[in-house]
Amino acid sequence: MVRVTRQAIEMKTTDRVSSGSWRGSGLGGALVRPAPGEGFTLIELLTVISIIALVAGLVVGLAPAASRSMKLKRVQGDLRQMASAIEEFKQQYGFYPPDNRDPATQRNADPAINPLYYELTGVLFNESAKTYQSPERPGTLTAASVEQVFRVKGFLNAASSVQGTRNFFRGGRMPAVEQVTVGAHKVDVFVAPVRGVAGPTQANPWRYVSSSPTNNPSTFDLWAEVVIGKDVTIISNWD
DSSP states (O other), X not given: OOOOOHHHHHHHHHHHHHHTSOEEOSSTTOEEOOOOOOOOOHHHHHHHHHHHHHHHHHHHHHHHHHHHHHHHHHHHHHHHHXXXXXXXXXXXXXXXXXXXXXXXXXXXXXXXXXXXXXXXXXXXXXXXXXXXXXXXXXXXXXXXXXXXXXXSSSOSSEESSGGGSOOOSGGGOOOOEEEEEETTXXXXXXXXXXXXXXXXTSOOBOEEEOSSOSSOTTSOEEEEEEEETTEEEEEETTO
């Protein structure tokens, strides 16, 4: 009979633990095999994937709303700037900038074609040539062209030098400007930063009425018609 002493068993156990093949549980000297490498179970992985998909769906769903909100804020910011400049003009001249009023009917002929850009930023007038020119934009307008397009005899905020004019936009920051064609003439108008019903390649002018305005009878109507998604939204000073 082979007799194994307690001391021999403890020596063998110690050798195995030190070699890394076995490890103790810490209670009573019991020995267990090492646990395999820890990782995610299949259920855990599926749960994580489901959460990621849910978050991605929320982000994609919120993107159109965020884009719409950003566009609306840009147009509303331009509206506030223009309305403030128009009020500054009135304080200096005692009346609001003229619109495109038809002398025959005494009503606005075309709200989209208005002289706001020239009146609110100032133009240079060449007395000998009878022409107007913006200090910031190329091209000139004859006095005859101004009368044909805007139905006014000339611009009020005009002088022979820049020092004689006034930019009513505080800090010089103002809405975007684009050149549009009216018959045989090219004129500059303020445009909204979002496309209009005419399409993405067409200018989207700000509309303005100061002669018999419908929504603000004692002041003026100012608005832009913008397309956001499939909706046409009117951003105006009477909302």
